[in-house]
Amino acid sequence: MTNVWRDLPRPIHGLAPMEDVTDTVFRRLIIGWGRPDVVFTEFIHAGLVIEPRGKRPGLSPRLVHSPIERPIVAQIWGNDPEQYARASLRLRELGFDAIDINMGCPVPKIRNRGACSALIRNPTLASELIDAAKTGGLPVSVKTRIGFDRVETEEWAGHLLSSGIDALTLHGRTATQESEGPVLWEEIARAARIARTMGAATAVLGNGDVMSRHEIDTRCARYGLDGVLVGRGVFADPLLFNADPSARGFRDMTDGDRVAMLGEHVALYREVWGSTRNYEILKKFYKIYLQGLSDPTLRDDLNRTHDYASAESVIGEWFACRRDATRATGCATRAEPTAADAR
Numbered sequence: 001m002t003n004v005w006r007d008l009p010r011p012i013h014g015l016a017p018m019e020d021v022t023d024t025v026f027r028r029l030i031i032g033w034g035r036p037d038v039v040f041t042e043f044i045h046a047g048l049v050i051e052p053r054g055k056r057p058g059l060s061p062r063l064v065h066s067p068i069e070r071p072i073v074a075q076i077w078g079n080d081p082e083q084y085a086r087a088s089l090r091l092r093e094l095g096f097d098a099i100d101i102n103m104g105c106p107v108p109k110i111r112n113r114g115a116c117s118a119l120i121r122n123p124t125l126a127s128e129l130i131d132a133a134k135t136g137g138l139p140v141s142v143k144t145r146i147g148f149d150r151v152e153t154e155e156w157a158g159h160l161l162s163s164g165i166d167a168l169t170l171h172g173r174t175a176t177q178e179s180e181g182p183v184l185w186e187e188i189a190r191a192a193r194i195a196r197t198m199g200a201a202t203a204v205l206g207n208g209d210v211m212s213r214h215e216i217d218t219r220c221a222r223y224g225l226d227g228v229l230v231g232r233g234v235f236a237d238p239l240l241f242n243a244d245p246s247a248r249g250f251r252d253m254t255d256g257d258r259v260a261m262l263g264e265h266v267a268l269y270r271e272v273w274g275s276t277r278n279y280e281i282l283k284k285f286y287k288i289y290l291q292g293l294s295d296p297t298l299r300d301d302l303n304r305t306h307d308y309a310s311a312e313s314v315i316g317e318w319f320a321c322r323r324d325a326t327r328a329t330g331c332a333t334r335a336e337p338t339a340a341d342a343r
């Protein structure tokens, strides 16, 4: 049987899970612009895997995925082994390649429920959840931090590795640090060394503040890691995973290219989600695509929209203005050249 964590070529370039960001739409777009080796769903409570709620009875939006996204890992959270066991069977039925358990989310309202990063303080339950997640026969991994409120890599990573997991991703900060402070790559390297010393067949991945494909490779080589998951790096460069050295990077793209990428996102989001997911979530992507745009009014105009049709009309009008700056009185500032104009 295939095992994504054993079979992927090293170093593994993975897209980290990000709630309200890495849904099926953004994952498909990222894959189209430069394929990561593996992607994750946003985290979903194990109870919602087995008893979905909301506007799409039968399947939570967080579990919607398409075959082109494979290999894809479903990330779950919660603290009930019975739910994990049932969720693992369902995730297998749904065609996921592996299951990841979130033991890193530091958000107080979640960790106060005894889940996610709170499991760092409850290693016995952590092991029970890992065992339960294996019920469906999929590979099981854990994404966590190097400690709760102090660095405790040796004990915590050692414990997880002895629980028999297929992969371990460490964000090189403690839970209480959230996203503050430096990422301690030496600690992530320590976990990789522990895995090797134990003879554990566990892939060890690092995570935190990685901003380029090149950095993934240098971190893996320097710290002896199997791979890296990149999260916010794709906000600065959605083409980060593109391996083609001759491809134009996001930074070199014209305003027109960026607005076209945004238009692609709006169109796919509308096609996939329609009224089943909140339109307002899309607005965080406006910031991503339009960073550095010479015309700031477009983002303001888009932020004033509350539905797809209005957003599409703002984008359409922006392109129309650029095509004919003289006819489009009042929008001449938008008429700067595109890559297409230059060719």
Ligand SMILES: Cc1cc2nc3c(=O)[nH]c(=O)nc-3n(C[C@H](O)[C@H](O)[C@H](O)COP(=O)(O)O)c2cc1C
Pocket (backbone or CB within 6 Å): 016, 017, 018, 019, 020, 021, 041, 042, 043, 075, 102, 104, 105, 143, 171, 207, 208, 209, 210, 229, 230, 231, 232, 233
């Ligand atoms: C908006 C946002 C949502 C996130 N949601 C999740 C999540 O659902 N599951 C998870 O394990 N981590 C989540 N994270 C944490 C990231 O996966 C990652 O560990 C963290 O951002 C550090 O990596 P980075 O510096 O490459 O972004 C989220 C982070 C952000 C910024």
